Amino acid sequence: MKKPDHTNQLINESSPYLLQHAHNPVDWRPWNDSSLDEAKEKNKLLLISVGYSACHWCHVMEHESFEDAEVAAIMNANYISVKVDREERPDVDQVYMNAVQAMTGMGGWPMNVVALPDGRPVWGGTYFQKDQWKSALTQIAHLYDNQPEKLLEYAEKLEEGLSQMQIINVPENEKKLDKSLFDGIISKWKSVLDHKNGGYNRSPKFMMPSNYDFLLRFAHQEKDTELLKYVQHTFDKISWGGVYDPIDGGFSRYSVDEKWHVPHFEKMLYDNAQLVSSYANLYKLTRNEWYADVVEKTLEFVENELQDQSGAFYSALDADSDNGQGHSEEGAFYVWTKDELMKILGDDYELFSEVYHIDAFGRWEKDYYVLIRTQSLEELSAKLNLSTKELSAKLKELQKKLGSERSKRSKPGLDDKSITSWNAMMISGYCHAFQALQKENYLLKAEAAINFILKNLIQPDGRLFHTYKNGKSSINAYLEDYAFVIQALLDLYESSFKEYFLDKAQALLEIVEHDFKDEKTGLSYFTSSKDRALINRIIDVQDNVIPAANSVMAHNYYKLGKLTGNTELIDRSEKMLQAVLPGINDYAQSYSNWLLLLLNFTHPFYEIAVTGDNSEELAKSFQQQYLQNKVLAASISKSDLAILKDRHKSGESLIYICQHGNCQLPVHSLSDALGQMI
Incomplete structure (x- = not known):
């Protein structure tokens, strides 16, 4: 094998994304104290480039610019260039993404920022073509050499603006938490729904699970049949579309079109x-076997x-792979x-x-097709004069054939680092799959994964x-690691x-x-007080594809409070919710996990305690119900846990339905217990 012409400091890193750049002619450094101190000592501008291993446009910019000797010469002469894996350093990503969005009105990856030696940003953007990149870097370097005061002035103004963005104004008077808070929110939300294709009236389309989890629960509790039908239709369209892989299972990151057809092919944990x-929760509600199939195949x-x-779980599969002709191509592994x-x-x-529409509807580009369905198995089987069971079996047989053939292709690259928060999300996924389908293996997988975290992380x-x-x-x-691990526990x-x-x-x-913890708001910072300070310390409250760590923590306080009887934890949860309420009306989709919490305060919420010799079986019957407005505890023997304390009677298996610690008379069956719930 030919020895690489260039090797930079990234060769000593473990991140697959950083290692991809280890042989660029750019003199990349990792984000660490040494690199940041070097910029200050040499009084050179920082060039901070952020991406992740499964990012298609990150690969494109690397190939066009970072592998180019002329571009590298400009970067090496004028900048301390730092490569950041956003999945390793979400704190760095957040801080500079806020800056890029403030400067340009948009964000994305790759993200590229020029900062003063002290880290304060002065310029940034996302993907740049090579000539644009060279021109911008040359001009900024010239300005820094000849009129540094202009960059300093801009940095100060931007820093002030970014600091203002971080201020969360806690209302002096707390709002009464009742159902009326949803009135304007839901009507405004409904105006942007795509009832034909599911999702929202826009493209690209991201899955946004917490959005649809909230809408599903709200529609169910409010008996809004139209909204319920829309949410189910959205989950159907996602799982029928090209964003879901019917051959090997698993979802891609998002759809570039309005019909969930053509994905950006990376698959993220x-x-x-x-x-x-x-899908496990949707199965609980509907008992539609298709949703169970999606759960099982995704876990496979x-x-x-x-x-x-x-x-442990790895992070991602890349979008790109070898197309069989020696070239890396997006989607090459998946298309036909x-x-x-x-x-x-x-x-x-x-x-x-x-x-699967091997026709004009399913065609992507060139002669390639991305598999997409537009009808349920029931509709298709009637059309094809087969029973649903026969069609399902036939499709599984054909998918297996295609999977065998596809396994001969070059696989997409694997990002094999394990991220604590994402592993914890996967543990929760296994728990919900276990509860819905009662497959013991799923619970064993979840327990093995949490044991890995508790042993190694x-x-x-x-x-x-x-x-x-x-x-x-x-x-x-980071806060997200604690939030999702506590949620998983x-x-x-x-x-x-x-x-x-x-x-x-x-x-x-x-x-x-x-x-x-931030004492004033009751919310928490994204970074620990023990970490080196960045240009500002962020309190993240908006839910995205991944819910905000603060909203997850607010749920954790609430649930732990209910299970342990510690009302201070429930009060803390409400204080956090009150802090973000002013922002919810403006853009509810960015607060969907908070809205799920709000439902706990505005609608009936139950503490369910199951005790006695048959408690395990009775508890399993509750696990299989779509009951998002409850905590569930069970014990065969006596327990000091507040929700179970003094509720065990020898020789009897009892179910207690409680609200705010006050319980109705115990009953012996699921049906009687459900009858006590409004």
């Missing part, structure tokens, strides 16, 4: 984790492609030509073509690490009823209180 939970994909033997399909499927081609003082790769844990954890408790998980959750909660 966090999308699949959350969508497993969403995760186990086959994104899990190592230790129980008509000739390929006819050759592989033979006499079954016509049926497959009818189901805990520091000696009990704090968490953020990442793990090649046997090494690194980077002090609570989900594990409600799946297994092992109180050990609650003890672990409370221990991590204490660290959040000590290292992250």
